[in-house]
Amino acid sequence: MRYQIVENGIKIFDKTQFNPQHILECGQVFCFDKIGEDYIVFPQDKFAQIIEKNDHFLIKTMQKEYFIHFFDLETDYQTIKNSLMKFDIMHKSIAFGGGIRILNQDLFEVLISFIISANNNIKRINVILNNIRKALGKEIAPGVFSFPSYELLKAQNEEFFIAMGAGYRAKYLVKVMQQVTPQTLQKWRVLDGATLRKNLISLAGVGPKVADCVMLFGYHNGDSFPVDTWIEQMYNSAFGEEHNREMIRRKLVEMFGALSGYAQQYLFYFTREMKNKE
DNA sequence: TTCCAGGAGGGGG
DNA sequence: CCCCCTCATGGA
Numbered sequence: 001m002r003y004q005i006v007e008n009g010i011k012i013f014d015k016t017q018f019n020p021q022h023i024l025e026c027g028q029v030f031c032f033d034k035i036g037e038d039y040i041v042f043p044q045d046k047f048a049q050i051i052e053k054n055d056h057f058l059i060k061t062m063q064k065e066y067f068i069h070f071f072d073l074e075t076d077y078q079t080i081k082n083s084l085m086k087f088d089i090m091h092k093s094i095a096f097g098g099g100i101r102i103l104n105q106d107l108f109e110v111l112i113s114f115i116i117s118a119n120n121n122i123k124r125i126n127v128i129l130n131n132i133r134k135a136l137g138k139e140i141a142p143g144v145f146s147f148p149s150y151e152l153l154k155a156q157n158e159e160f161f162i163a164m165g166a167g168y169r170a171k172y173l174v175k176v177m178q179q180v181t182p183q184t185l186q187k188w189r190v191l192d193g194a195t196l197r198k199n200l201i202s203l204a205g206v207g208p209k210v211a212d213c214v215m216l217f218g219y220h221n222g223d224s225f226p227v228d229t230w231i232e233q234m235y236n237s238a239f240g241e242e243h244n245r246e247m248i249r250r251k252l253v254e255m256f257g258a259l260s261g262y263a264q265q266y267l268f269y270f271t272r273e274m275k276n277k278e
Numbered sequence: 279t280t281c282c283a284g285g286a287g288g289g290g291g
Numbered sequence: 292c293c294c295c296c297t298c299a300t301g302g303a
Contacts, residue, residue, distance in 0.1 A: 027284065114284080121283035124301065167299030172286080207286045228284035245285090268284075281303085291294080 003073050009048070010059040010067060017077045018057060019099020020050040026100050026269035027122065028217045030113050030129050031147065043070060044106050045138065045146035072101050072220075080262050087255065089238060090263060093270035100265050102220060107185040109147045110218035115172055115205035117213070124165070131164040150182050172205025179203050185218075193221060208246065216261040225252045225260040234271045 001018070004011040012018045020039045024032045032041045039050045048061035061067050068074070081098065084090045117125050130145075136152050137145035154177040161170035180203060188196055196219065200211035212226035227235075227245045235241070235248045243251070256263040 115286095117283095118285040119283065119298080120285085120300080121302080124283080127301095162299085165300070168297090169286090169299080205286065209285060213284075226284070229282085230284065272284085283300100283302095285298105287296105287298085289294105289296085291292100 001073055001076055003068070005064055006058075008058075009061050010064055010073070011056045012059065012073070013056045015057065016098055018071070018101065019097075020052075020057065022097045022099035022269065023071070023101050023103070026097060026265050027272065028265060029103055029105060030122075030126055031109070033144075040141070040144065041067075041070075042140060042144050042146065044109060045140055046070075047140050047144065069104050072104055075101070077101055077262075080259060084256070084259055084263055084266070087263070090266060093266035096273070097266050097269040100262075100269060102222075102261060102265060103217065104220055105217050106147070106182075107214070107218040108150060108182040110214050111176070111180075111185065111200075111203075111206070112153070112173065114210045114213040114217075115176065116166055116169055118169065118205065118207070118210060120169075128165045132161075135160075135164065150177070153177055169205055175204035176206070189219065193223065196221075197224075208249070212249070216264070222258045222261045223253060225249050225256070225264045227252070228268075230268055230271050230275070231264065234267060 002013060004013070024039055024041065029043075031043050032039055037052065041048045041050065046061070046063045046066050048059050048063070048067050051058045051060060059067055059071070077100075081094050085094060113125070113129060116128050133145040133147060136148035136156075140146045153173075156174070158170045158174050161173045166173060188199060191199065193215070196215060197211050200206050200214055201208065206214070209226050209228055212224045215221040215224040216226060227249045232245055232248060235252070236243065252263070253260045
């Protein structure tokens with residue numbers, strides 16, 4: 001995709017392939033906020049502000065190379081959308097959220113974030129993660145705190161994560177710090193999908209759905225299809241069936257193949273936004 | 279008051 | 292193996 005590096009950031013001219021609202025609010029990421037008409041994004045200890053101009057978006061940042069990769073700017077999403085448009089079920093979702101891109105997020109941050117996401121709602125997931133950032137992170141912009149280091153998180157006990165609002169997931173967080181390091185997660189990049197998924201599910205607080213989220217949003221594994229309560233409702237209503245989540249996942253991966261994860265994000269965003277507007 | 283939110287762990291059959 | 296229950300928390 002075409003982008004231009006300028007001295008204060010990155011310019012993107014094709015607004016049909018890049019829409020910060022779609023990208024950030026489609027459920028894949030929690031380290032962002034809307035400030036007036038702009039969005040700010042703060043993965044790990046990085047920071048960017050996204051400003052809409054007349055004929056382009058400006059990603060205002062000092063960490064240009066980081067955010068080129070973060071926003072997956074080298075990938076052509078028009079090709080992906082064209083392939084997915086041959087499925088009728090995708091038409092409305094792509095028309096609605098056509099500016100979605102799958103981010104390249106930090107593995108450890110994604111793992112922790114989605115352990116907290118289990119049986120939770122998005123608003124409160126954000127509250128918990130912001131509590132953790134504020135308690136342990138560094139202030140990287142006025143009022144904005146970085147995601148804490150692994151070492152700092154590992155030093156916390158269950159009471160700390162309960163105080164952050166994590167509830168019964170606090171014990172999972174304490175345990176998973178003992179089970180895996182960011183370095184281990186990096187080494188797992190070379191594994192095949194089945195082995196990687198099995199390894200992730202062996203971690204505390206990680207079941208099939210969270211594993212699929214980590215694989216898609218962290219490892220950028222396109223043939224992962226996270227099936228949550230929204231996708232489950234959408235599927236059973238669209239096809240008039242009552243399948244369990246594992247069956248739904250198999251059928252959707254069979255349908256979309258290597259583009260499963262992309263399809264999932266368009267469908268999830270559309271389904272959830274429609275429901276929220278009622 | 280009960281139900282639900284980007285589910286997972288654990289026990290019993 | 293599958294089925295069922297429980298697990299904090301806060302909003303509707």
